[in-house]
Amino acid sequence: MSSQLLEQLIEAFRVLPGVGRKTAQRMAYHVLERERDGGKKLAETLQSAIDKIGHCERCRDFSEDAVCATCTAPARDPQLLCAVESPADLLAIEQATGYRGRYFVLQGRLSPLDGIGPRELGLDLLSSRLAEGEVRELIIATNPTVEGEATAHYLAQLARQHGVRPSRLAHGVPLGGELEYVDRGTLSHAFGSRSEMP
Amino acid sequence: MSSQLLEQLIEAFRVLPGVGRKTAQRMAYHVLERERDGGKKLAETLQSAIDKIGHCERCRDFSEDAVCATCTAPARDPQLLCAVESPADLLAIEQATGYRGRYFVLQGRLSPLDGIGPRELGLDLLSSRLAEGEVRELIIATNPTVEGEATAHYLAQLARQHGVRPSRLAHGVPLGGELEYVDRGTLSHAFGSRSEMP
Numbered sequence A, B: 001m002s003s004q005l006l007e008q009l010i011e012a013f014r015v016l017p018g019v020g021r022k023t024a025q026r027m028a029y030h031v032l033e034r035e036r037d038g039g040k041k042l043a044e045t046l047q048s049a050i051d052k053i054g055h056c057e058r059c060r061d062f063s064e065d066a067v068c069a070t071c072t073a074p075a076r077d078p079q080l081l082c083a084v085e086s087p088a089d090l091l092a093i094e095q096a097t098g099y100r101g102r103y104f105v106l107q108g109r110l111s112p113l114d115g116i117g118p119r120e121l122g123l124d125l126l127s128s129r130l131a132e133g134e135v136r137e138l139i140i141a142t143n144p145t146v147e148g149e150a151t152a153h154y155l156a157q158l159a160r161q162h163g164v165r166p167s168r169l170a171h172g173v174p175l176g177g178e179l180e181y182v183d184r185g186t187l188s189h190a191f192g193s194r195s196e197m198p
C-alpha cells in the first residue's frame, strides 16, 4: 500500500458490522475515487452523531434530547409499555407492527457472568416508571434466548409487584416457515402452545 | 425515527458501495451502541484521508505525497510500465501477481460520449513519460469492455509512436471456470486464441 493514510482508512472501516478487509478496501477506494463529498458528509455526521446522540432519560432509547420524541408524543398510549433489549429491536417493532404505546430500552439483558444485572438494565428507572401508576400492561419483547427469557421472567415479576399485567410476544413457527426447517425447541414450544381453531 | 441526527447518519452511510437502507441502519446502530471509539476514529480518518490523499503527479495513483512510494522505489524496474484504469485495479494486480515494474493510473477509460478523452486520462503525462526513453514495455491492463478495449488500442498506438512495445493481459476462460458458464464472447475469443499444447 503506497499511502499510510489509505491503509489506516481501510482499517478504520472495519469497525462497521460485517465489513472485512476486502469490503473495507472497496469502501475506501470508492469514497476516494467517486464520493469525496459524500464521504466528507459521512465523516461529519458520524462525528456529530457520536458527540450528540445519548440516551433518553425516560426510555433509554437513542436521543439527542433529554427526553425523546416517542416519550413525549401525546398520541401514544401511556398505559402500554414495551420493554426491548436494544434500540434496534425497538425500531424493528415500530416498523413491523402498529404498536402505539411507549417503550423501555434495557440496553442489554440479564447476564450475571458478564456483570450485567438489574442496575445495568436500568430496572430502578423502570420500577419507578411502573410505580407512577399509569402503565397497565408491560409488553416484554426480549429475545427468545436463555438470557432473554430469564430477563423476561424477572421483568414479569417486577410488573406484578406494581400491579401491572406482564405479557410476552407469541413464539412459534414463523409465518411462511416450513415445519421441516424450524428448530426443535421452537417446534416443541409451538406444539405445546397450540390453540383450538375457531 | 425519534432522532433527526440518527436519521441523517443512516442516510450518510448509504454513500458506501453496496450499502442500502437496511445495512446503513445496522451500521448506525452498531456504532452508536457498541463502537463509539471506533466510530470516532473512522470519522477522523475519513476526514483526514479525503483532505490529504490526492494523486501522485507521476503515476496518478492515490498518494499523500507529490510523488508516491511506488514511483520512487528503487527496487522497481523502470523499464516496465503497467497502465490500469483505477487505483483498485492497480491494487488487484499488486496483490495477485509478482509484478515489480511501475504503474500509470488512467483514472477512467476513453468514453467520448461522457466527455472523457485523452486529456482526462492524463495521456499527455503518459506520453512524456514514454518519451523519457526509459520504458521498454507498456503493459496495458484496461478492462476487457468495449471502452477498455478502445482505450487499449489507443494506448498501444501511443506506445509504438515512442518505440515502446505494448502488451495486453491474456483473455480467456478463467482458471477453474467451466466452459458451460463462460460468456459467449470470452469463449469465442479463447477458442480463436488457442495455442498449441507443448
Ligand SMILES: [Zn+2]
Residues within 6 Å of the ligand: A056, A057, A058, A059, A060, A061, A063, A067, A068, A069, A070, A071
Ligand atoms: Zn424516550
Ligand SMILES: [Zn+2]
Residues within 6 Å of the ligand: B056, B057, B058, B059, B060, B061, B063, B067, B068, B069, B070, B071
Ligand atoms: Zn506514483
